[in-house]
Amino acid sequence: MMRHLLSTGDLTRDEATLVLDTAAELARVGDRSVKKLPTLRGRTVVNLFYEDSTRTRTSFELAAKRLSADVINFSAKGSSVSKGESLKDTALTLQAMGADGVVIRHSASGAAHRLANWVDGSVLNAGDGTHEHPTQALLDAFTMRSRLGRLEGLRVAIVGDILHSRVARSNVLLLNTLGAHVTLVAPPTLLPVSVHTWPCEVSYDLDDVLPKSDVVMLLRVQAERMTESYFPSVREYSRNYGLDGERLARMPQDAIVMHPGPMVRGVEISAEVADSPRCTVTEQVANGVSLRMAVLYLLLGGS
């Protein structure tokens, strides 16, 4: 196993499978009378969050605590960062405090890579700009595998704002490694220019892709990252790329609907679909804790 988790593209098939298998074992810790393992006792994990996040930060925090690690939460607001400290100086401060692992979320793509060069501990990328979000992709793959029993040959459609999505890139790279076939579906304006170099297919037509998909993953339109207009209206976007009950009915019987959250009901997903038992959103959150325990164990648990 490697030292950092920066990109799902760095994982071999065996490594990715080891992470998923480990997560499957650790998922049972949540059912025990003592929901804790002593494995990372005496190790310190720092959550370094430059962007707002509830889900990912609390998930990492809970995962680290279930492994008995000490957790320090460091958010940009109300810390020395808001006084103008650079990422490097913050990193050196954490280093001096003896952090064994640093979980970083940053608005700049590549921030986790930079950090990995400055600290001795393991760096876990919890989302860097529009680049990658590896643990989200791993927990998505874990959820697909536990719901559908396999990943090899699975047909996955990722629909929505691919351009601003770190989840999409991490998922495409990981699912390709694990043998699934990914089709990205979005209006041309919401696809990155370099998308033809990604190991996946691209379509502009959701209704064409849905009947051939075992999994549909919907992404939120990230208005906060948009500096210009990418589609005429939210209503038109929703008509063309939103998943409603009627579209869901045209998918294979056992197909599942995924969403990394937060969902915007009425835009990319209708309330009816969001509340359907085929929608795995809350399962993804629960799996996120087990998956992050697995990653923390594999990166920090050994020598």
Place this chain on the structure above:
Amino acid sequence: MPDGARAVLDGPEINRALTRIAHEVLERTKGGRRVTLLGIPSRGVPLARRLAQRIERVEDLKVPTGSLDITMYRDDLRLAPARALGKTEIPTGGLDDRVVVLVDDVLFSGRTVRAALDALGDLGRPRAVQLAVLVDRGHRELPIRADYVGKNLPTSLRENVTVRLTETDGHDAVLLGPARPRPGATEGDE
């Protein structure tokens, strides 16, 4: 067979030892009504299953049987890269008030058993915990002993004990051979 290794127990001898242990467990636990067998992966698990079969044959009693992975409780995790986890399967009904018999293939330093006792503490509160091993090779590093032993095997620290079982390796045998290089001289009890 690896270079220089010789068999100290063959298939029929392993069978006889397990049959005897099954009888001893029934005797010591007064009929085995409260017994739960927990195998320590990897080879403790098939051994626990075999003991359960023998107990069922002798006493017509179904003994709850499961497995207990101790990887996350090891004291030498930091001496090697992170290991893959084994399976933990606790039988329905749990461990509270049960007489848990831990089953492993080789008892050596005692560190695996120490880890297993810690793991048990997080899973419930057994009435008692006992230990059954196929081979006790000595060289304990902790105050731990087995309640049921298939064979006491005096060894030198320069020797290596390997247990092979049909379920995991295709045939039954206990081999004694020259030590393989291993990470940390006091590593495991395997």
